[in-house]
Amino acid sequence: MLETVIFFFLAGLAVAAGVAILLSTSIVRMAYWLITMLVAVGGLYFLMGADFVGVIQILVYVGGVAVLLVFGVMLTSRQLAPKLRPGRGEVLWLAIVGFVLLEALTLSVLHTRWQQNAMAPGNSVGEIGRNLLGEFLGPFELVSVLLLVAMLGAAYLARPKVPTQGPQHTKGTMVS
Amino acid sequence: MMGLTPYLILSAILLVLGLAIVISKRNAIAMLIGVEFILNAAALNLVAFSRHGIGGLSGQTAALFVIVLAAAEAVVALAIFLNFYHTIATVDIDQGDQLKG
Amino acid sequence: MYTYERPKVEYKGLSRPIVQLAMKWGPIGIPLLLRFAWGIFFAALVFVVAFVWLVGHFLNPLLPWFLRDLVVVVGLLAFVCIVAIIGIWGERKVSGRIQSRLGPMRTGAWHGWAQSLADGLKFVQKEDLIPRDADRPLFRLAPYVALVPAFCAYLTLPFGVGWVFHDSDVGLLFVLAMLAIEVLGVIMAGWASNSKWSLYGAMREGCQLVSYEIPMGLSLLAAVLSVGSLSLVELGRVQDGGWWSWLLFQNPFLFFAFFTYYIASLASCKRSPFDLPEGESELVAGFHTEYSGFRFVMFFFAEYAGMFAVSALATIIFLGGWNAPVPGLASPLWFVIKSTFLVWVQMWIRWTLPRIRIDQVMHACVKYLLPFTLLLFVGSSLWQLYDNPDHPWFEGFAAVVRFGLGGLGLLLLGLYFAGAAYGFYHRNRLVGQMVRKHLPGA
Numbered sequence: 001m002l003e004t005v006i007f008f009f010l011a012g013l014a015v016a017a018g019v020a021i022l023l024s025t026s027i028v029r030m031a032y033w034l035i036t037m038l039v040a041v042g043g044l045y046f047l048m049g050a051d052f053v054g055v056i057q058i059l060v061y062v063g064g065v066a067v068l069l070v071f072g073v074m075l076t077s078r079q080l081a082p083k084l085r086p087g088r089g090e091v092l093w094l095a096i097v098g099f100v101l102l103e104a105l106t107l108s109v110l111h112t113r114w115q116q117n118a119m120a121p122g123n124s125v126g127e128i129g130r131n132l133l134g135e136f137l138g139p140f141e142l143v144s145v146l147l148l149v150a151m152l153g154a155a156y157l158a159r160p161k162v163p164t165q166g167p168q169h170t171k172g173t174m175v176s
Numbered sequence: 177m178m179g180l181t182p183y184l185i186l187s188a189i190l191l192v193l194g195l196a197i198v199i200s201k202r203n204a205i206a207m208l209i210g211v212e213f214i215l216n217a218a219a220l221n222l223v224a225f226s227r228h229g230i231g232g233l234s235g236q237t238a239a240l241f242v243i244v245l246a247a248a249e250a251v252v253a254l255a256i257f258l259n260f261y262h263t264i265a266t267v268d269i270d271q272g273d274q275l276k277g
Numbered sequence: 278m279y280t281y282e283r284p285k286v287e288y289k290g291l292s293r294p295i296v297q298l299a300m301k302w303g304p305i306g307i308p309l310l311l312r313f314a315w316g317i318f319f320a321a322l323v324f325v326v327a328f329v330w331l332v333g334h335f336l337n338p339l340l341p342w343f344l345r346d347l348v349v350v351v352g353l354l355a356f357v358c359i360v361a362i363i364g365i366w367g368e369r370k371v372s373g374r375i376q377s378r379l380g381p382m383r384t385g386a387w388h389g390w391a392q393s394l395a396d397g398l399k400f401v402q403k404e405d406l407i408p409r410d411a412d413r414p415l416f417r418l419a420p421y422v423a424l425v426p427a428f429c430a431y432l433t434l435p436f437g438v439g440w441v442f443h444d445s446d447v448g449l450l451f452v453l454a455m456l457a458i459e460v461l462g463v464i465m466a467g468w469a470s471n472s473k474w475s476l477y478g479a480m481r482e483g484c485q486l487v488s489y490e491i492p493m494g495l496s497l498l499a500a501v502l503s504v505g506s507l508s509l510v511e512l513g514r515v516q517d518g519g520w521w522s523w524l525l526f527q528n529p530f531l532f533f534a535f536f537t538y539y540i541a542s543l544a545s546c547k548r549s550p551f552d553l554p555e556g557e558s559e560l561v562a563g564f565h566t567e568y569s570g571f572r573f574v575m576f577f578f579a580e581y582a583g584m585f586a587v588s589a590l591a592t593i594i595f596l597g598g599w600n601a602p603v604p605g606l607a608s609p610l611w612f613v614i615k616s617t618f619l620v621w622v623q624m625w626i627r628w629t630l631p632r633i634r635i636d637q638v639m640h641a642c643v644k645y646l647l648p649f650t651l652l653l654f655v656g657s658s659l660w661q662l663y664d665n666p667d668h669p670w671f672e673g674f675a676a677v678v679r680f681g682l683g684g685l686g687l688l689l690l691g692l693y694f695a696g697a698a699y700g701f702y703h704r705n706r707l708v709g710q711m712v713r714k715h716l717p718g719a
Contacts, residue, residue, distance in 0.1 A: 002343075003178055011186045018193030018213060027203055028468060032415065034209045035461060037190075041216050048183075048227040053219075053236050053243075055450040060243050063457025065212065065250045067487055070464055072205050072254045074480065076261050094200050098192050105188035114180050117229035124236060125446055125507055131237045143244055150248035157255035161262065 006047055014040040031073050035066045052125045183224035190217035204257045208250060215246040286404065296402055311391065349442050353431050357582045362393040364581035368624050375628040403570035408471055411567065415469035420568065420575035423462030427582040430455040434589050435510045437599040437609035448509035449501065452590055453494055456545060456583060460486045463547075466576070470567040478566070481553055481635045488642045489544035489551075492650040496538035499650075499657040500524050500531055500594045509590075513598030517607060523597040526682040530657040535595040537650050539619075542587035544638065546580060549627040553635050588619035 017037035021030045038061045045054030132140050194213025201207055219239040226235025288296045310317065332348065366381070369392060373380025381389030407416055433448035435441035445451055460483055467479020501507055503524065504515050516523050525535050544551040568576060592598055592615040599612040633641070664675045 007178055007182060015189055015193065018190060021197055021209060022193070022200065027205055028412065030206055030209055032465065034212060037213065038216065041220055044220065045223055048223060050223045050227060050236050051445060051447045053223055053239050055447045055454050056240060056243055058454040059450060059457055060247050063454065063460060063490065065247050067460055067464065067483060068250055068254055069205060069208060070461065071483060072257065074468060075258065090200060094196055098196050101195065102188060102192045106185055109181055109184040109188065115230065116180050124233060127233045128237055131233055135234065136237050139241055143241060147248055150252050154251045154255035157259050
């Protein structure tokens with residue numbers, strides 16, 4: 001019973017965050033609704049007993065990706081940006097496409113007979129570690145290489161350059 | 177006791193919301209936010225399946241990979257976007273309609 | 278003759294009845310409170326103990342689990358508040374002594390112990406000021422985003438073997454994750470203040486905190502490798518064999534990992550020498566420039582709660598947690614003593630070392646601390662690989678090294694106590710005799 005209440009609270013929070021982002025015009029508010037959604041999904045992971053994934057979600061997503069996005073927001077919205085809104089026709093098409101997709105997914109979920117047997121909650125960290133070095137060894141190594149490439153690529157792309165046009169910025173060397 | 181379907185429906189809703197954000201926003205960082213929604217929906221789906229016994233713990237491991245990949249992708253996307261911002265000097269991606277630069 | 282007239286301030290909302298009450302009963306009530314302070318304190322203590330005993334004995338079988346959890350959470354919250362209050366008072370006394378003065382001496386008869394309470398009362402009655410162009414919802418939200426994770430980190434911290442709210446399998450990572458959320462609160466505060474100085478402080482602080490999380494996590498992981506579990510209770514239980522079984526002395530790499538973790542945690546708590554985000558002489562007050570009154574108290578509490586939390590983490594993982602130096606005398610009191618000692622060392626470092634510039638901070642992290650921590654991590658794992666009965670020579674060597682490290686630890690502790698004894702013996706000469714004699718209550 002309590003689990004249901006917490007689930008609906010967290011799920012409602014995540015969905016409300018999404019809707020708020022759709023309706024919002026300030027990019028800073030959008031970033032903080034994203035953080036709300038990330039924490040809500042982390043809470044859902046904890047609710048499901050996936051402790052390790054939940055902690056990694058908060059540590060990496062909230063403590064890393066969200067901070068990065070907020071930095072990006074702060075670096076690029078210092079000037080008075082015009083409020084960018086989509087046009088009317090776009091909103092209608094968006095609503096139609098969105099609802100159709102949602103209906104398709106929901107109906108397919110509701111009409112499938114899932115075999116549900118609850119996993120025994122226990123210490124999942126060791127098992128996940130064994131998985132990473134056993135079954136998922138290939139993806140694990142590939143992800144390491146991918147992270148290295150991403151870091152190098154981002155560092156190269158974000159290197160300080162002399163701007164040929166546009167406003168003069170201070171060198172953003174500390175964010176790299 | 178929660179079943180599997182509420183989690184799947186929630187992840188479907190988050191996916192559609194993310195898609196809506198990606199499509200409708202003109203600010204590049206807002207698009208990134210939408211992509212994060214989509215990735216989170218996928219990871220939630222995977223963990224929900226793992227929690228309800230389908231696939232063992234591979235679901236949680238795969239969700240870990242999704243989180244890591246999302247982080248890497250956010251880093252590169254933000255670097256590209258900052259590059260774009262330095263040349264075009266606005267956050268509106270509709271202005272980035274030239275292949276040069 | 279000029280007489281002081283209290284400016285006419287219009288109090289709105291909840292503060293109005295509180296301020297009216299305080300102004301009516303304050304001049305009588307506060308001296309009475311301080312006169313009977315000891316009596317009130319003991320009465321409160323007896324009352325709380327009686328309440329807890331009653332609840333524990335008579336209501337425990339009837340209490341649903343969440344009410345028990347609620348009581349524990351309230352107890353933790355009280356503990357965090359007491360830590361913050363004593364921390365603020367202690368900081369002022371410590372800074373005073375290091376600067377050859379006495380610190381607060383008047384509020385409360387003994388060494389100004391009530392200074393924190395007086396500060397609290399002062400902050401509560403301050404005007405609630407929000408800058409005109411500030412982002413109001415975010416401005417209001419930011420102190421809570423900074424304070425709540427700092428408190429949530431205590432939920433998985435074990436004070437003793439049975440003294441933990443939730444013995445999570447990933448307790449260590451949970452504490453690190455909570456400390457990572459604080460970054461966002463600080464950035465939110467800096468942004469929402471709509472002030473250049475706050476924004477600079479916030480951005481510098483964001484860089485610093487996020488960068489120093491890596492050496493912090495790696496040093497802790499080096500210790501986790503030798504135990505094999507992320508659960509904090511397990512990490513503490515492994516060290517229950519006495520002084521020489523503490524993880525600090527298992528490995529020369531872990532010995533240094535403690536120091537790198539401590540340095541990284543200094544940066545993570547925004548403590549000097551890394552306190553540029555709140556650099557008092559540079560950015561007014563950094564990211565919390567525009568915060569006054571109770572919101573500032575929240576940031577302050579968050580800082581001291583975070584300080585105690587990272588010290589507690591260092592205690593559990595490296596210094597044996599709740600275990601005594603001899604096996605068998607384990608108690609939560611040891612945990613509190615050791616964590617308080619580490620907090621006191623943090624304050625000591627703050628008032629001794631000068632502040633470091635932001636580029637020096639980043640260089641120190643990326644160029645020195647991070648490669649060193651990686652070396653420690655690799656070294657510790659290689660040590661683990663060879664320190665087993667398959668390699669008897671190495672095992673013997675490792676035992677000798679452990680013995681040596683234990684001796685080194687004893688030596689350092691002895692040096693500390695020798696210095697403290699010297700300072701105590703010569704305290705008149707070092708602090709200033711005139712200061713000691715001419716203050717009331719000294």
